[in-house]
Every structure is written in C-alpha cells, then in structure tokens.
Amino acid sequence: MNGVHDMGGEQGMGPIQYEKxxxxxHAPWEGRVYAINRTLGAWRKWNLDASRHGVELLPPAxxxxxxxxxRWLTRLINIxxxxxxxxxxxxxxxxxxxxxxxxxxxxxxxxxxAAAMIRASARRPDAVAPRFAVGQKVRARNMNPIGHTxxxxxxxxxxxxxxxxxxxxxxxxxxxxxLGEKPQHVYSVRFSARELWGEAAKxxxxxxxxxxxxYLESA
Amino acid sequence: xxxxxRGFLASTVAASGVAATQNMAHAADEHAHDHQMLPSDPTLRxxxxxxxxxEKGLVDPAALDAVVETYERKVGPRNGARVVARAWIDPAYxxxxxxxxxxxxxxxxxxxxxxxDTLVVENTPRVHNLVVCTLCSCYPWPLLGLxxxxxxxxxxxxxAVIDPRGVLREFxxxxxxxxxxxxxxxxxxxxxxxLPERPTGSENMSxxxxxxxxxxxxxxxxxxxxxxxxxAQP
Numbered sequence: 001m002n003g004v005h006d007m008g009g010e011q012g013m014g015p016i017q018y019e020k021x022x023x024x025x026h027a028p029w030e031g032r033v034y035a036i037n038r039t040l041g042a043w044r045k046w047n048l049d050a051s052r053h054g055v056e057l058l059p060p061a062x063x064x065x066x067x068x069x070x071r072w073l074t075r076l077i078n079i080x081x082x083x084x085x086x087x088x089x090x091x092x093x094x095x096x097x098x099x100x101x102x103x104x105x106x107x108x109x110x111x112x113x114a115a116a117m118i119r120a121s122a123r124r125p126d127a128v129a130p131r132f133a134v135g136q137k138v139r140a141r142n143m144n145p146i147g148h149t150x151x152x153x154x155x156x157x158x159x160x161x162x163x164x165x166x167x168x169x170x171x172x173x174x175x176x177x178x179l180g181e182k183p184q185h186v187y188s189v190r191f192s193a194r195e196l197w198g199e200a201a202k203x204x205x206x207x208x209x210x211x212x213x214x215y216l217e218s219a
Numbered sequence: 220x221x222x223x224x225r226g227f228l229a230s231t232v233a234a235s236g237v238a239a240t241q242n243m244a245h246a247a248d249e250h251a252h253d254h255q256m257l258p259s260d261p262t263l264r265x266x267x268x269x270x271x272x273x274e275k276g277l278v279d280p281a282a283l284d285a286v287v288e289t290y291e292r293k294v295g296p297r298n299g300a301r302v303v304a305r306a307w308i309d310p311a312y313x314x315x316x317x318x319x320x321x322x323x324x325x326x327x328x329x330x331x332x333x334x335x336d337t338l339v340v341e342n343t344p345r346v347h348n349l350v351v352c353t354l355c356s357c358y359p360w361p362l363l364g365l366x367x368x369x370x371x372x373x374x375x376x377x378x379a380v381i382d383p384r385g386v387l388r389e390f391x392x393x394x395x396x397x398x399x400x401x402x403x404x405x406x407x408x409x410x411x412x413x414l415p416e417r418p419t420g421s422e423n424m425s426x427x428x429x430x431x432x433x434x435x436x437x438x439x440x441x442x443x444x445x446x447x448x449x450x451a452q453p
Binding site: 009011015016022026027031033068069070094096100108112121151166169172197204205212 | 262265266267268269270281283287289291295330353356365367369372374375376377378379380386389397400408
C-alpha cells in the first residue's frame with residue numbers, strides 16, 4: 001500500500017537525530033514489547049509479513065506521533081485481537097474473560113534460546129525457475145497494490161540491472177494476507193541514482209534493492 | 220467501507236496478479252479501527268497486556284526476561300566487529316565472507332533471527348556502502364543487535380536513498396566526488412553488513428585490538444573505522 005511507511009525519497013523529514021551511547025531499550029516497557037512480539041509469534045497466528053503490514057496500517061498521523069515501540073505495541077494488540085489470541089475486552093480490562101481456558105506457552109525459559117532466537121527463514125527450495133538473469137536490464141513494475149508490498153514507490157517504473165540472484169523466497173505480498181507463499185526468486189537490482197533521482201545525482205552512485213520476480217518486467 | 224473502494228481494491232489486486240479474496244479486502248477495512256488502540260501510557264499498557272498474556276498462558280514471563288537480557292547484554296555490534304577484524308587479518312576468510320556471507324558468518328557462530336541471509340559489502344578507497352531499510356527497520360540483528368532510533372527514523376529512512384552524501388556529511392563523513400556510493404535498501408529478507416576499510420596505521424594491531432576499532436556506525440556505513448584519537452581513552 002502507498003503508506004507513509006514507504007518513505008524512501010521523501011523530503012522535509014528534518015535532520016538525523018543521533019543519540020550518543022544509546023541504550024538498547026529506552027525504558028523497560030520497550031524491552032517487554034520487543035520480547036512479547038518475538039515470543040507471541042510462536043503461536044503462528046500470523047507471520048512476519050502480516051506483522052509488518054500491521055504497522056503499515058496505522059493511520060499516518062499515529063505512525064508519525066508514535067515512537068517505534070509504541071507502533072509495535074499497537075500492532076501487537078491489533079493483530080492479537082484480529083487473530084483471536086485475546087479479545088478487545090480482555091485488553092481493555094487486563095484480565096482474561098471469565099472462564100477462559102489457560103494455555104501453555106509454546107516458548108518458555110527452557111526453550112527460548114532455541115525457539116525465539118531463530119526466526120523461521122523466508123527462504124524456500126530452489127524449485128522455481130528465475131524469470132531474469134544476472135546482467136539483464138529490468139524495470140520495476142508500476143503497481144500500486146492496496147495490500148502489503150516490498151516494492152517501494154521510489155523504484156516503481158524505474159529501470160535497473162540484475163546484479164545477483166539471491167534464490168527463492170516466499171512472497172510478502174501474498175504471505176502478509178495469508179494468501180499463500182507464492183515462492184519466487186529475489187534479485188539484487190542496481191538502479192543508478194540518476195535513473196531514480198535525475199541529473200542532480202552523481203553519475204556513479206547507485207541504490208540496490210532486493211526485488212521479487214513479480215515486481216519486475218524486462219526493459 | 221463503501222462498495223466503490225472495495226471495487227477499487229479488487230481491481231488493484233487482480234492487476235497485481237494476486238488472487239482477490241475476502242481476506243485481502245479486509246486489509247482495507249482495517250484502516251477503520253486501528254487507531255482505537257492508541258497507547259496513552261505505554262508503561263501501564265504494557266504491564267496490563269503482559270499480565271493478561273501471562274494469565275492466559277500465552278507467554279512465559281521468564282522467557283520475556285531472557286529475550287530482553289539477550290539483546291541488552293549478549294547480542295550487539297561486538298559480534299559484527301569480530302567478523303570485520305577477522306576479515307581484516309585473514310584474506311581467505313574475507314574472500315569467503317564476501318562470496319557467501321551466510322556460510323562465513325556461520326564459521327564464527329553467527330546466524331539466527333534476521334541473520335539467515337546476510338551479505339557483506341566491502342568499502343574501498345573508491346566505493347562506499349550505506350545500509351538502510353526505507354520501508355521499516357530491517358537490520359542484521361545477530362551481528363549488530365537491535366537498530367538505534369536514528370536508523371528507524373523518518374529522516375534517515377527517507378534521505379539515505381535520495382541524498383546519501385548529505386546524510387553522510389551529517390554524520391561527519393564527507394566523501395570525495397570520485398567515490399562510488401552504493402546504498403543498500405533492505406527490501407527483502409537479505410541483511411547487509413558493511414566491511415569498513417582497515418585504518419592506516421593498524422598494521423601491527425592484534426585481532427582483538429582491531430575489533431575495538433570497529434563501530435556499529437562503521438558497519439552500517441555512516442562512519443569509517445578509525446584509530447583511537449591521540450590522548451583518548453583506549
């Protein structure tokens with residue numbers, strides 16, 4: 001979707017705010033939100049792409065107002081309710097519904113190292129043929145899907161060259177919506193800075209994007 | 220949602236080659252109610268959420284402690300620095316690292332969440348690499364830990380691709396006009412680590428001392444690895 005999360009090339013966002021000796025988490029609640037995200041995923045009610053899409057669905061004003069982990073917290077609550085892990089009433093009261101059965105967490109302190117630290121890989125067997133070859137000139141499709149996509153707007157309808165074939169990965173655009181994995185090749189595509197941004201860019205500079213077969217057409 | 224919007228959705232979905240289903244249509248519905256859950260006081264909200272999830276048996280609080288502990292104390296840029304130092308002193312390792320990052324990182328014991336497919340890109344006097352994730356916050360966790368706020372922020376994500384030289388100047392790094400700037404936008408499940416140039420004058424340093432020269436910023440590409448300033452604490 002053409003959301004505010006897709007911010008490559010936007011202007012007016014201001015200078016970079018650099019914090020020296022930045023802590024990993026700025027408050028204990030940030031660490032808890034991160035850890036809950038990592039372990040609650042083990043219920044397999046959603047996948048990484050659906051989870052990313054959950055942040056993209058935040059209204060633009062909220063997206064900018066919230067800190068990073070506030071976004072994570074909000075999408076965690078939203079997706080947990082949507083997938084039925086908890087109800088809105090339970091979140092609002094902080095208490096399980098009367099008579100709710102108690103589950104057993106799939107990730108406990110005993111298996112957390114093995115289970116939560118290894119995220120399921122998005123790589124799939126190389127059984128799918130590539131549509132493009134290294135060195136080939138391609139164009140990123142002009143597409144504006146309303147759902148999740150990993151093709152940024154700034155690259156759409158721009159031409160580049162396939163620099164590397166990364167192999168086969170599941171397709172976020174379908175996976176995020178539980179429409180199947182649609183495994184396909186992902187390529188490193190080099191776009192010259194001039195193709196993306198015009199004559200003001202240095203001729204030798206470039207931006208590399210990792211793009212799925214379905215995002216590309218031959219140019 | 221009105222029918223016009225649903226109709227637009229269906230045609231967009233069909234045009235992008237994705238099967239139009241009810242599931243997909245829900246994506247647009249979700250805009251309507253996502254903002255009802257704004258956290259007013261995150262500390263209280265998270266406490267309340269965690270206690271609910273624990274009471275329902277959905278998470279184990281000790282497992283949460285372990286995850287926090289891992290990222291606060293065990294996983295961080297020292298991992299990546301160790302890889303860089305090894306590559307600096309061992310040309311054969313460096314060749315393996317650049318050719319097949321995943322296998323070479325595994326040799327040193329690194330992999331796991333978000334590190335399954337890591338590519339290492341080498342800075343030279345003529346090439347400068349910079350890593351960004353314009354769409355969210357993709358970052359090589361096993362090698363660098365969790366990303367700093369600036370990396371996840373709008374100014375960096377928006378500008379790194381359109382104005383990398385300006386971004387680098389803000390970090391105090393001015394590149395010569397004849398250097399090639401290569402920006403890596405982490406749009407899929409590949410992760411990137413910059414192999415900085417080994418500083419001149421570090422020829423006699425041990426692997427451990429070299430690793431201490433390698434900062435997180437140098438491995439994202441917003442700084443160079445440098446020798447400690449004269450008079451600074453080692």
